[in-house]
Amino acid sequence: MTGTADPGADRLGGALAAIDLANADDPNRLVVDGRSRPKEQWHAELMTAWVRRLDPGATDEQLLAARAHHLRRWEVPRQDYPAGRAGYLRWRRDQKTRHADLVAVILADAGYSEDQIARVGQIIRKEHLATDEQVQVHEDALCLTFLETQLDDLGAQLGPEKAVEVLAKTLAKMSSTGRAQISGLALENGQRALIERAGASG
Helix, strand or coil: CCCCCCHHHHHHHHHHHHHHHHHCCCCCEEEECCEEEEHHHHHHHHHHHHHHHHCCCCCHHHHHHHHCCCCCHHHCCHHHCCCCHHHHHHHHHHHHHHHHHHHHHHHHHHCCCHHHHHHHHHHHHCCCCCCCHHHHHHHHHHHHHHHHHCHHHHHHHHCHHHHHHHHHHHHHHCCHHHHHCHHHCCCCHHHHHHHHHHHHHC
């Protein structure tokens, strides 16, 4: 007996592919397994993988939010906003709104409902983080992707003391389930030492 294709899976796969295509022309590149990749496309794949790992029953909306969490982020660089923490926070807030708006167009074309699109936007904007378990999974995945890929840059740019402060704030945003995954990350001894210092200071 021949199996019947799952139209929901086809729709999800098509939407994820469309998001990947939208991120494919990121001019910022990273070398992954010896191959040059668009930065945001690669980060989106890592983010999606973490959401699947943290929540094996993750919904389409969770996976789509993970894939689109930094959709075409390079188009609005940090330097377009004022220096300082207030400028940084405004840039981050505006970017989350922008990512949600951009992916809404992709999801409407893919046939997702208004309610589903709204839910993806809520997760991307990290609304109700303190009470929404799916949003917390999203935050944990964001933090784990950050720890997995950006510790070297963080230490080089800020120095160890400031890096520890940033990492302490990162750890504070994570759930106990998310923090438990840190021990399994492939980190160098110096990177792990920074995280341990951050955990002790938090």
